[in-house]
Amino acid sequence: MTAAGFLAVSLGVALICALGGFFIGRSTASKAPRQPEGLTVADLMQKVVQGSHDGIVVLNSFGDVVLHNPRAEELGVVRNNRVDDRARKAAQAVRDTNEIVYVDLSPLEAKGRQPEAVHAEVRQLTDGFTVVDATDESEAVRLEKTRRDFVANVSHELKTPVGALALLAEAVLDASDDQDEVRRFSAKIMQEATRLGTLVTELIALSRLQGAEKLPELTEVEVDVVISEALSRSKLAAESVNIDIATDEPSGLLVPGDRTLLVTALSNLLDNAVAYSPPGSPVSVSRRLIDGHVEIAVTDRGIGIAADQQVRVFERFYRVDKARSRATGGTGLGLAIVKHVAANHGGEVKLWSLPGTGSTFTLRLPAAAQEPNLVASGASDHGGEL
Template identity: 85%
Template sequence: MTTTGYLAVSIGLALIGVIAAFFVGRFTAPRRPKAPEGLTVADLMQRIVQDSHDGIVVLNHFGDVVLHNPRAEELGVVRNNRVDDRARKAAEAVRNSNEVVYVDVSPPEGTKGRQPAAVHAEVRLLTEGFTVVDASDESEAVRLEKTRRDFVANVSHELKTPVGALALLAEAVLDASDDQDEVRRFSAKIMQEATRLGVLVTELIALSRLQGAEKLPELSDTEIDVVINEALSRSKLAAESVNISITTDEPSGFVVPGDRSLLVTALTNLLDNAVAYSPPGSPVSVSRRLVDGHVEIAVTDRGIGIAEDQQGRVFERFYRVDKARSRATGGTGLGLAIVKHVAANHGGEVKLWSLPGTGSTFTLRLPAAATEPNPTLVPTGAGDSGGEL
């Protein structure tokens, strides 16, 4: 081996020792177990670095990559053995100030390949002339923070409308205190807005609960026929007010592990949605069947339908296909989001088939209980959500 080769090996071993000391310092414990026979502490630390969930990069005083683990390439911090320019500049600042620098090294928009949306790195001095970049994938945290901000903004907007209306109506009642007819008219509107506000708050609480704000109840065997009957009872008044009849297939005896109250809420939301987006006098149907160990409850309407480019968004909070119709019916934009989370919390899903001008079928698909009857004895034609409206 040449003198240059010996020098390179020596530098490499020295850096491994320095990295080992760096990470041992970060994870120091009162008592350290001995390394397995045949492995040194440097070997163990090298394995930790190589297998780390974070991207680790060591740079020399020129900003060149001396060592890096595979995760650094996965996060895009190192490409073609060159470190991201933002990390290199941060490393230069660290060498000048000897202070830790935090830098955003997220991939630029439009980057090809599967890359995380947000990567943040901590750059610190490793030893004289050398710096270490410790990068982590913060995509989920950034997504959740954006979701939280959007949620707060949407809630604020949605609450402002009925609250503002209540204030104006109360003022109108005071001004018309001598006119009993006007007082009754404004009072009815106050009741309407108060009801809308109550529904919104109730659905916000339900959605918060479903998203983990509190522990969900234990799932128990729940009869789907009972769930359907109770949901029909809740939606009956709204359907009758617009001359819509809701028909169902025969009772099935299907059972699922679930929370009855949540399942009734989800199915009621699907029925209310079908009624709200259907023309007066049109039919709505509910059917159930057993497919591949799952109970499917399909709600079909002959309403306005949903365009293909909007079908992926209808389960988002506060998203409305027809905002004017939603305002007229008092919709909150949370109903389908609640359905999606109820299904997910039961190990199931909700599927959608829709065609503008023809109608829609929402199918709540839930794992069946082990006590279900033999599927070969159950007709599979009823409630097919494949587009037969």
């Protein structure tokens, strides 16, 4: 239990007892005691307990539940008015030692939407009574797992190009008398060094975006300029596989944001579309204003993504086709960066995909506020397209 929560419950019990004694004393001195007006301390404490975000359970000396709030049932600490056996044993230990006991009350079996990790603190409340304060630690556990996975993935991803560089450097030394071999190995060294540099750059970018909080200072950014710059970045990769990236007409739309980050996000979507599309297939970019949001959609006719993988593609280092991603120099961080850029701008990235048909990634961002006459003219000029 948090210090404030325990203090509130303790003070509540003490005040209830004190006021109970006070009114009993008055009743012996007066035949007609005056009833308190409004909410009593007991009523207030009941509201505190019932409204607590933690699961609170008060047990008597026999381990029976004398008070609990709805949150305790949501966390699975209390079922059918009986406390979890682990909490009951912890309460007995508290009564025996008068020391705080921490206990793991996580569900032993996954049941629906029940929290994955529930931890509780059991304290002596007053003579014969103990309180169990349980909190949902599922998010913290998931974050810790994500952190461990991230460290493991980074270690693996960095080890691959570093190991390749060492082997290639050794090969260059062994072939020092063969100029053709030296040139061939040197080209591969440059390729691996470029890949390593890209990975480090994207890791730094992702670490800066990780908080998923809105950017503090936003300027009005032209969507048409973002698309134009992103197309310029992806032009060489698209031309190398004979892919033509088609776009709709300029819209004049504006979004509050950071132009560099938005260009990076859209470039990542375009690079993915090109990398996972057959040579010569079409890729398109479109923009529209809908419900106060600007939507920039990138559509390809590539391999598509199965339904069970569509949520995971935004995870760091996750790849739908690992062989193709490595062949094209992908780091597995591109879509994670897109997700965090969208979140930093108060938006989101959506995905529609069908295996064998293709995919559409949509970057959805809040539109910049415009003057009424501009909105009206924009609606008349682009009404059919938007």
